[in-house]
Amino acid sequence: MRTxxxxxxxLYLIGALAVLLSGFTWAAPETSTIxxxxxxxxxxxxxxxELLPKFKQAxxxxxxxxxxxxxxxxxxxxxxxxxxxxxxxxxxxQKFVDEGNGEQRLPVMFNDFVLVGPASDPAGIASAKTAAExxxxxxxxxxxxxxxxxxxxxxxxxxxxxxxxSIQPDGQWYREAGQGMGKVLQMANELEAYTLADRGTxxxxxxxxxxRVLFQGDEKLFNPYAIIEVSRQKFPDLNHQGAxxxxxxxxxxxxxxxxxxFRKAGEQLFTPSAGTLxxx
Amino acid sequence: xxxxxxSTREALSLLFGGDPGLWEIIGISFQVSVTAILIAxxxxxxxxxxxAYGRFPGRRLLITVFNTLLSFPxxxxxxxxxxxxxxxxxxxEWRLLFTQPAMVIGQIALALPILIAMGHAALQAIxxxxxxxxxxxxxxxxxxxxxxxxxxxxxxxxxxxxxxxxIIAEVxxxxxxxxxxxxxxxxxPTAIALETSKGEFAQGIALGLVLLAMAFVLNGLLQLVxxxxxxxx
Numbered sequence: 001m002r003t004x005x006x007x008x009x010x011l012y013l014i015g016a017l018a019v020l021l022s023g024f025t026w027a028a029p030e031t032s033t034i035x036x037x038x039x040x041x042x043x044x045x046x047x048x049x050e051l052l053p054k055f056k057q058a059x060x061x062x063x064x065x066x067x068x069x070x071x072x073x074x075x076x077x078x079x080x081x082x083x084x085x086x087x088x089x090x091x092x093x094q095k096f097v098d099e100g101n102g103e104q105r106l107p108v109m110f111n112d113f114v115l116v117g118p119a120s121d122p123a124g125i126a127s128a129k130t131a132a133e134x135x136x137x138x139x140x141x142x143x144x145x146x147x148x149x150x151x152x153x154x155x156x157x158x159x160x161x162x163x164x165x166s167i168q169p170d171g172q173w174y175r176e177a178g179q180g181m182g183k184v185l186q187m188a189n190e191l192e193a194y195t196l197a198d199r200g201t202x203x204x205x206x207x208x209x210x211x212r213v214l215f216q217g218d219e220k221l222f223n224p225y226a227i228i229e230v231s232r233q234k235f236p237d238l239n240h241q242g243a244x245x246x247x248x249x250x251x252x253x254x255x256x257x258x259x260x261x262f263r264k265a266g267e268q269l270f271t272p273s274a275g276t277l278x279x280x
Numbered sequence: 281x282x283x284x285x286x287s288t289r290e291a292l293s294l295l296f297g298g299d300p301g302l303w304e305i306i307g308i309s310f311q312v313s314v315t316a317i318l319i320a321x322x323x324x325x326x327x328x329x330x331x332a333y334g335r336f337p338g339r340r341l342l343i344t345v346f347n348t349l350l351s352f353p354x355x356x357x358x359x360x361x362x363x364x365x366x367x368x369x370x371x372x373e374w375r376l377l378f379t380q381p382a383m384v385i386g387q388i389a390l391a392l393p394i395l396i397a398m399g400h401a402a403l404q405a406i407x408x409x410x411x412x413x414x415x416x417x418x419x420x421x422x423x424x425x426x427x428x429x430x431x432x433x434x435x436x437x438x439x440x441x442x443x444x445x446x447i448i449a450e451v452x453x454x455x456x457x458x459x460x461x462x463x464x465x466x467x468x469p470t471a472i473a474l475e476t477s478k479g480e481f482a483q484g485i486a487l488g489l490v491l492l493a494m495a496f497v498l499n500g501l502l503q504l505v506x507x508x509x510x511x512x513x
């Protein structure tokens with residue numbers, strides 16, 4: 001009996017040793033790692049899987065991506081928990097910079113938002129002239145609309161669209177999911193509901209969905225992405241060198257070409273825009 | 281959407297086709313959770329000993345506290361440590377948020393109450409005379425403690441496995457503290473959450489199968505050890 005217990009104990013020690021020796025990455029790698037807070041759309045669409053290995057090859061930096069909604073990504077930036085943010089909510093970004101949380105906001109790329117819904121289009125938004133009119137039809141017919149409801153860039157855009165349509169959406173038909181874009185597209189699919197989606201995630205998800213793009217092309221649906229380095233002054237000990245390298249690369253010829261070349265289901269998802277001015 | 285059968289078939293081919301991304305996630309999951317349980321277990325054992333055999337004021341209250349912590353939701357543990365570990369938080373200087381050590385810390389916090397509550401119950405169940413007998417037979421304190429642990433070993437092992445089972449399958453704290461970073465803090469539960477949100481059910485199913493298989497093996501081991509124990513006594 002005794003020997004067996006001793007052997008159990010020995011097993012425990014061996015196990016402990018094995019784990020400690022197995023190259024466990026204890027220390028947070030410092031200068032060779034960049035922490036990037038970004039939106040679910042850039043990760044879920046597969047864009048970053050395409051860009052970051054190229055960036056690593058060119059510069060040697062590892063990028064740790066934390067994909068959350070734009071609101072949370074900016075919060076992580078203002079708390080100094082990440083080195084750089086790549087998001088898509090111009091007004092919130094400007095506020096972030098104005099409040100001293102970040103350096104300049106620099107355009108990286110853009111795409112647009114689309115209104116998707118069931119192929120039967122019960123609210124008849126396909127014939128609308130503007131995004132506001134389309135939303136008005138959804139509200140009038142009380143057709144189910146799934147909102148991100150998570151303070152993401154897409155959610156902010158959606159709220160501003162309702163405001164511009166002078167509608168205060170509430171009631172049974174307006175459902176705030178509080179989840180990422182992919183999940184919301186699945187919910188809209190299951191509920192045969194409308195939702196607002198960024199084109200990147202939509203294209204990545206389209207084949208798994210019976211929804212259709214029913215309205216697009218309004219200038220109000222423009223969706224610009226910008227990259228912002230977290231403030232050097234506020235957090236001097238962040239990896240600013242790495243953040244700068246990432247910004248330079250993604251806005252340089254290599255990064256911009258890779259963005260333009262990135263395709264999903266044969267379609268280009270993002271248009272590079274580093275050459276343009278930051279646009280509200 | 282692909283049918284369940286189709287997704288499952290794809291899942292199996294991902295698993296046994298040796299998809300490196302999948303196995304990396306599995307590796308990270310085990311590394312983090314095994315480390316957490318190995319650190320938590322000795323601490324928990326010491327505390328359960330004190331609770332079971334110590335006599336000090338506040339003992340009952342402590343037992344109640346640990347039993348309450350049993351039902352602490354993983355997301356709340358995650359939130360608590362997120363606030364503590366964030367740069368703006370009291371432990372911000374450690375720079376641990378979104379690292380593997382942060383996940384280990386969260387999982388230790390989740391495992392401790394289970395280990396302590398179940399360990400305490402196991403030790404409590406041992407006849408107190410075992411201790412007295414050992415002492416009268418001339419065993420030193422260390423020796424006597426060892427005797428008790430031996431007596432309670434099945435209960436203790438059960439606690440160990442239950443604790444491990446909880447932390448390797450929990451998503452809330454891992455997601456908040458680790459940040460679900462590819463190649464670094466993406467473990468089985470957070471990967472399942474992500475893949476499901478992308479509508480990629482095959483990988484989610486494959487990883488779920490790994491968790492199920494692991495639970496089966498662990499329980500099988502426990503049965504085996506307990507069976508042998510019964511034969512021997």
